[in-house]
Amino acid sequence: METSMWRALLYLVGLLAFAGVNAAWLGWCERKGAARIQRRIGPCEAGFAGLLQPLADGLKLMSKQLLVPQGVDGIIFRVAPVLAMIPAITSLAVIPFSENIGARAMELSLLLLFALASIGMIAILLGGWASGNKYAIISAARSVSQNLAYEIPMLLTVITVVMISGSMNLREIALDQQGGFWHWNIFRLEHGHFLTMWISFIIFFICSVAETNRAPFDMAEAESELVAGFMTEYSSMGFGLFMMGEYLNIVVGACLTATLFLGGWDCPFGLTPGIWWFLLKIYVLIFTFIWIRWTYPRTQIYRLLNLSWKILIPFSMANLLVTAALIKVF
């Protein structure tokens, strides 16, 4: 009993620290990455290479007044940013960082993750709706239709992974892929899954970009159309929490992608598996998120729905069938 309590406390502190550090410094990474792509320097004044910039930003945000405009739904308006943050942190509890590091290895952890992701979407909806701002409401509506459209292909691709691994436990899915990159779901030689799984991976990745409302699918906060979308009326840490929630969602998305497709903590050459491989993988994926954001213009809401319904869903369906056939036949 005693040890399990210490363990819980350790994970609580550890995960909160991980979440906090990521939420703060991913903003720095994003700014630095964007700056490099645009041939600028980026933050450079606060600390070495601007590393203290997140602290300065945080201080600034916290010292600002939390404005609650007239006519907003006060309670929901205040709850929404928290609601955006909490599911993202909670999701980290079921992520297996390595064979022995992971707060909870639940049987249905995959299902829990998707349930929590939907709550994040509700937070955006509530925030936008409660603001009573027309831009925010449009943004909330966009965000919901976008998320609904993307959960379907995402879940369809996840089902293929579940079929291959035979489990919905993230730890077991990762364990199933140990022993070198040819065991990873994306390149899996067994049953010839590599034929279809790379498509699944791409679909899953596109969907997770869309799920996290990142460019080029950032219609919900399209700054040139909707000012700041659902965040228009938020100031101070209300805004800060939404920002942190966004980055944490990226982290969770990257963790999930790494676990489902890239073998979790496995070393590509089957040598020394461990948490460092996992971290390397998720940061490469996160960098890709940043890279994509600073390369493309924003798409249009109905183009996005077209992409989902006309391309991603048929492809993921076909993938599902082919994977099932491969498992059954070989």
Place this chain on the structure above:
Amino acid sequence: MGLMERTQAALAKMFPQPASAAPPPAGEENQEAPPREQGILAVDPARHGCHLDVLCGPGQVVEVARTLDREGYFLEAISGVDWPDKGQFEVIYDYNRLGGEHCRVMVRALVDRGEPVVPTISGVFPAADWHERETFDFYGIHFQGHPNLIRILLPEDADFHPLRKDYMP
């Protein structure tokens, strides 16, 4: 027949009396010379920037616009001019062709300064909508029949017409 002659012929139907045989160059009628009669003048485009100078009555503005619309012209601008000495406002319509053969037509109409009313041509050229509003804004010239004659550049509650020569801020 060149475009200019064609336009001239089309417009000439509106003016039964041809302009005087020896037309003074545009602009000089404001000086000592007697005021110009209504009609069409061909002017030097290199000097004045337009080929035809049409002086018409305010009532003919719409008809001129229709004729030019048929000939494929477009409306460049509408400007007002204040002539307090003569007690008149002048409304200048600049027409031009989009591509093809080139011809610029300046249509001028003089209205009484005390009661400046000109029929709108926004029914013919939607481009005139904003230009007429602007002229109304600056000179207080009323464009009869304009669907939405409100101030465009100045604030809604302005009670002055700044380009009138007697306007003192």
Place this chain on the structure above:
Amino acid sequence: MSGYWSDIVTGGKSLVTGLAITAREFFRPVVTEQYPWEVPTMTPLFRGHIELIGNEETGEPNCVVCGMCQRACPSVCISLDGKKNEGGKGKVLTRYILDFTKCSLCGSCVESCNFNALRFSREYNLASFDKNDFIMDLMQRLEDQNRCKR
């Protein structure tokens, strides 16, 4: 249907090309200048606010109070006074005020000056909390410059 597949193929290719281009830019050197630490070189024709040119020897302004600059200025930001030169002919400048808040840096004053009495300064750090800082006494400025020279 063929449009569907070609969209996927060419579209996908264009997206990958885009990523490749930004990736290449990522590793290339920065092109920005860090302003307070690096100052770009100023062109010889830089138009700052105007200042008076002093005589090489005496340091007195070259201005003969003809008032051409005042008349040329479209924004009425120059006001100057002179008094009769005692002992010599012409006039000497007694006051030259530039209201820089109105100035649009068109340079008409410098162009209109026939006596080599005006030029553009090289001052570019023009920010202040007080509007009155920009109502400049150019005589004073010239005196300060002369003092520095000595």
Place this chain on the structure above:
Amino acid sequence: MTVPVHLRHDETFVLNLGPQHPATHGVLRVKLTMDGEYIVKAEPVLGYIHRMHEKLAEGGTFAQFMPNTARMDYLHALAFNHGWALVVEKAAGIEVPERAEYIRVITVELNRIASHLLWWAAFLLDLGGFTPLLYAFDDREKIVDLLERVTGSRLTYCYLRFGGVYNDIDDEFIAGTRDFIKRLRGRMPRLYHDLVTHNIILIKRIKDIGFVSAEQCRRYGATGPVARGSGIDYDIRKNEPYSVYPEFDFDVPVFDECDSMARYMVRMHEIEQSMRIIEQALDKLPAGPVMGKAPKVLKPEAGYYYSAVETARGSLGHRLVCNGDKNPYKLKLRSPTFSNLSLFGEVAEGMLLADALAFMGSLDLVIPEIDR
């Protein structure tokens, strides 16, 4: 365009786009009546940066208005300089030496490239792509540096004079301009076309969006790239040549698609054509003075004068009325985007908000020029 049937009910709301909105590039306000994300009615509201330049012109001499011209279209300021110089030269009968004409063309065309680059950057920003903005600014910075070398200022140039230009160009400017053209030609295919023009997201976003027919252009008096994107072959530099433009060999890019993509392509091709003009002008640049004989005090003959130039946004007209005095009696500025914007209301009806903003971006609005 009529409002689609499914939009004809009363659950509409008014969305106030601007005057401080990221997409309106300045202080334009558009009153949108919306049904969901569909626009039922769009009504631009102007005048937020109105400065009454026409009255200012009447108040001063001809030369004193020159600095004001650059403050209207701050992106293509030299074309506004040029327009004003041309109409006054026409009225007062001032001759311009040939070298000055060439320098005018070179600087105006450089400025046109800068303007198109900035439009491109801002358009991409409207579409949510931030990185291309900085690539374009990198190139534009080179132009601005070059122009600063000859004009002394970086944005609101006051460079042209009646009868010439303010300052002669030097060898360093010529070499710098050639370098710049080489550099832009090198960067254009990769950083502009591969990264953006051929990008599927951009193509899907602006192709078949914002349909402006040639007839609409004529009725609303739209000129410039908007008209040329609708298949109208109209460029004042070709149709009624001024300055020394007839001496150069260049094409007027015309696209028939009438959509935002066509306007985009027109501008991208115009950059190339402007570079061709500059190269030819640099090759042919004659020696001689850069200022002709112009009287100190201008008193043009009484009369009506009109002169038009092609700015980056379309036809800029100056309607000048003189009464023989040393001040302009009346000056009307026919600014291109004033007319170009007036068709926005008609075209935007029934569009989605995001598409309407993409369309607005493709019109290339410069608000101070609309409001004057």
